[in-house]
Amino acid sequence: MPSMRGKFARRAVWSVAECSRAGGLRPAFAGLVVSTAILVGASRPAHSGAWTLEEGTGQAIVTGLYSQADAAFDADGAPAPRQDFEKGAVGVLVEYGLTETFTLLGEGEFGAEREGDLPFARPALSHVGIGGRLRLYEADGFVASGQISARVEDAFGAADAAVDTFGWDAPQIEARALAGYGFTLGDYPAFVDGQAAYRYRVGDGPDEVKLDLSFGIRPWSNILLLAQGFATFSAGGGEDVETYAYHKAQLSMVYDHNERWSLQAGGFATVAGTNAIKERGLITALWYRF
Secondary structure, three states, X not given: OOOHHHHHHHHHOOEEHHHHHOOOOOOOOOOOOOOOOOOOEOOOOOEOOOOOOOOOOEEEEEEEEEEEEEEEEOOOOOEEEEEEEEEEEXXXXXXXXXXXXXXXXXXXXXXXXXXXXXXXXXXXXXXXXXXXXXXEEEEOOEEEEEEEEEEEEOOOOHHHHHHXXXXXXXXXXXXXXXXXXXXXXXXXXXXXXXXXXXXXXXOOOOEEEEEEEEEEEEEEOOEEEEXXXXXXXXXXXXXXXXXXXXXXXXXXXXXXXXXXXXXXXXXXXXXXXXXXXXXXXXXXXXXXXX
């Protein structure tokens, strides 16, 4: 029988990591928006942290984000003015507990971007991915897991040459280590979740190293407050590929309407980086558990 801390953490460690990661990979990134979807991805789409779902249960998350920027971090990490940037996206993540220790996941994103006077780019499916998370250890509120996933991105079209981001011909494989701990802070349930990943690009373009950290606390039974940080670093990619890094901070609140439905809203900003846009934006999401 899972501990109460473990049950709380499974319910609480919802992240917009992928949703945040979706913007700001390179200074050329841009975007419009469709934040009408009602939630964390970490992102960089979202995921459930180190915890796996119970066998036969699942969750579907529809996440919307809007972001913009008028500055970028240069190669020395100093902010400088840039062309106006807009991005909008709606992402879908579905997770299902195949067993008590293994959770299947699938994700996709629809979005559009704009860079200066360029027309909106990518008003269609931008990426899809599949994967699985295996729980390796759990005891006394602590859990450790391993996750592997594969994804492909849209290569864009000829009109999007200035914002091309290595597309369908460069699929990616990501290996991720996850650890979480559920505890109480005073009288309030809380958790921390840390993750480290290496995203390998099969083909042209750089690999990426990703580090994510989340802290959540419930001051009320139906309210979860989240503070999160997401860091991405390029790795390799050849002499002609510009290296980059960016670090995002995100704050959000999740409201549990009932046992099945939750709403989330929050904001994020790129607080540091090199060769990356200085992005700021809003997120919203709708969660459904089944």
